[in-house]
Amino acid sequence: MIFSKAGFGGAVADFEGAVVAQDAKRSGKAFIRLQETFGRAGETELFAGGPRLAAVLERVPPGPRAVVAVLVGACVERGADAERCAPGVLAGLRTALEGAVAFGEAWAATGGGPFPVPDDGEPGEEIVERTGFAAAVGWWTLSQWETAAVALLNHRAVRAMLGEAAVAEGPDDATVRGQAGGRRGELLRLLTAVAQASGQELRCLSYALQVLDDEPLVVLHRPSATGYLLRLSGIGDNFQLHTLLADALIGGGHVAGRAPAPQEVAVCRETPGQVETQGSFELVAPGGDRLWNEGSPAGIPVVDGIRLLVLDEPSYARTWPAGRFFPGMRGDLILERALEPEETQRWFARVSPAGELTV
Template identity: 80%
Template sequence: MIFGKTGFGGAVADFEAAVVAQDAKRSGKAFVRLQETFGQAREAELLDGGPRLAAVLEEVPPGPRAVVAVLVGACVERGADAERCAPGVLAGLRTALEGAEAFAGAWRATGGGEFPVPDAGEPGEEIVGRAGFDAAVGWWTLRQWEMAAVALLNHRAVRGRAGEDRRELLRLLTTVEETSGQQFRSLGYALQVLDDEPLVVLHRTSGTGYALRFFGVGDNFQLHTLLADALIGGGHVEGYAPSSQEAAVCRETPGQVDTVGSFDLTAPDGGRLWNEGAPADIPVVDGVRLLVLDEPSYRRSWPAGRFFPGMRGDVILERALEQEETERWFALVSPAKDAPA
């Protein structure tokens, strides 16, 4: 598709050509134009521009590369093909994480101290001197790569194709967080999102069990509300049933709606699973994630909605378990550790 020399489409074409030609002066000018024209870009320019920018990311100099990745993510949020954009962005994320991992280790090894907070510029000479340029840039740009990657990981197809690569990205991120003491919660949660994941839920009060399946659930607040909708709203157990609006905003409807807790989420060993955690925290027992629902120990309210507003999610009840099957699962769980004596 051909666009005029003006506007975002023209800036994409100029930037793409300059990067391929390794023309630093021309690419620098086009880089500025990309940022200046994005806000007025037409839909067709965004659909075309996102994949084209993603395709040349690896050839963009390290400094501006993350900014271009953020623009790619923004194009995806406005309709560009996430699957076509994902390889370039996720490869760049991995490079940034590897650099940030090296930076965190070097920073500790050269005297430690408070980790520098990236600003709009580039890392200074002292910072580069302690860790090296590539490592410093990895640390300096990681928040931007987080923004770009989450925009891509909102899409189930991208998460599916990333496969094992997500495990390595999460490993790198965990090392960076543990070494630096900094948290990249959105990226961590996005890398852990589960799709088509089986879940066995035991409702302790009624002694009943259920087989469910879920996808695209960003955190346990969202999971909590959708479980309550499926089990209480579906008439299977007693308790507070979320309204249709409360459940809808946890699936794909925009916005948030106040809700209250219906359960305490409990691990098979009796420990509490907090709403602030993620479904990936639910332990796997005999090959299936196993969750116990206890009566709420106190009244808790929060805005129901999605941790990732651009990610569609749901919890689907497949069947109620037979009594014998339920008893077999209950034999594998312990009483809640904070239950009243």
């Protein structure tokens, strides 16, 4: 495949060759050209460029590596193959998280104080002396790695590469945070460690790593004493889940209440934009805790091997812009069937009686 040497494809080829040859001067010039030419890149250049840049990420010096990862993510957002780009970006993300954990620990051990706010440059000598270079770069570039990784995690195939999330049962340990299996679990554990060491919470990355796909969900509608089995995929937060639940149950004619308009549902699936909507339920955990719309479906407790959610009448009127937490991620919620009365009763026996909600 031949690209114009003056365009993004040529810059990718130059950068790739310079990095492999460990030619610092040449790679520095090509690095600048990558950024200068990306905005004018054509579809073919982006499709080819993303995977090629991802393949050499590990060899790129630590400072510019995160910027190249962001370019890879941008290529994916414009059509490059996310699966081919994922290994390099996710490996770099893990390294950055490990560095950020070490940074927080070293910062505390050398006197503490307010954490430095990363800028567009590199960490200064004083910071490097306190924490070490690798730790400082990890902290300095963490937001860039979050941007790159979330772009890839919008794709279900990339999320599948990280392995399934293991879940714990019971109201005191119901989310996948710190409980996931495989690479997904390791990244979540590192995220938790970063927050503990520095107070830095990467909410977008955390939510993206916790997105559930093809996940069964039992929903009990307390006002009508009915139950339903649904299956969810690609839902970023409970605002999105709330609207899709209202569409499936109220819009489907199964329970009474306000059904969202078609456009409100569309923006929660794959249509761009946001549309004002209104709450139809109170989302409640089996033990009686309120499940806030600001949370994610991963926070719905697991009971007897399946996530269990209770719907009560809304305690107050609430409106918000319906849409997707991750605009590039397709969301879906499928109603598989209504539960038989005997099944519903068995599930209701596992939940606390209606009462004052706990927070």
